[in-house]
Amino acid sequence: MAGTSRHDREMSEKASRMLHKTTDPIERLRLQCLARGSSGIKGLGRCFRIMDDDRNRSLDFQEFKKGVHDYGLDVEPKELREMFEKFDRDKSGSIDFDEFLVKLRPPLSNARKVLIQKAFRKLDKTGDGVITVDDLHGVYNAKHHPKYLNGDWTEDQVFLKFLENFDTPGDPDGVVTYDEFYNYYIGVSASIDNDIYFVIMMKNAWKL
Template identity: 50%
Template sequence: MADHITELRLKCLERGASGIHGISRTFRNMDVDHSNWLSLKEFRDGIKEFGLSFPESSVEELFSYIDKDGQHGILFNEFLEALRPPMSQTRISIIKEAFAKFDKTGDGVITLEDLKGVYSVKHHPRYINGEMTEDQILRSFLDVFDQGVKDGTVTEEEFTNYYSGVGANIDTDEEFVKMMKTAWKI
């Protein structure tokens, strides 16, 4: 089972440089009826479309493994959780530190209000030329991390999922920590 999950994870990640966002696109492509969950048929067809050739029994086992709630359908969060690469405690800690920097209210969600005063748009070209307002730029920034329905808020789980995908392309914890510290000025 672990080999099949690993193979599927690698296929999903190689289809998009932005890791988990690539998996999100993969899920949407597999969800041909746009029901926001995958049936066994959609999952099976998606596996074939990826060029993976698992025996039918393995596809069914993989489907059941991912379908954590046993509802005979795979929800996006189940899909994401199963395919998210495992992370070390070092990586999880630096992600939490970055999240906390932006979650000014400490409520576990980053909103536009949390970002104001922490993320400056004053030097953003689209702000300078008047093409976008501060709120529009901050919202587009949040959308990078916002998974599934774009609701203008980013949970710690969404933030972690994003960096789990990014981290899949970074070999060592030291490189990952350096990247996070540089990106978030922590």
């Protein structure tokens, strides 16, 4: 599977190093998330979703502050206000939840975006826009997994565990959307400086 623990470790170390050098508040928030691994940005998103009681998909300053605090990120009060104001471009006193997460993602080159799209389309065998256990039959080989080999897990259990890598942290539902898949590879991509290496990794992982 693409996106190994090695990539997570490398990204975490790189983000931690860069954190000491940057003064930009949004970059600092991004790096603190990436220091937690591939699912760092997704995890912060989940915190915000839990707090969005009225389901209006927007956050006021108090909700934003609570989300950052609940996720355990170390941000000074002054920095929090600076971050919020950078995201609140129209000065409405609230920020759009989805727009916030998109801006928090590190930028991706077009070559990387194309590979992520191709990998998702290959896994989404039914073409319904989500990846489920049914999609993985004949696409992902579970029979080499140690827990399948020793009889602990069925093939479908291996598939579910595989999907958890891409699913929203702490809230796996066995259904992976393109956004979840993309967010996962945003994290993996952050540990890889070279486009060519990222392309080779994706092609090898998914036989593209």
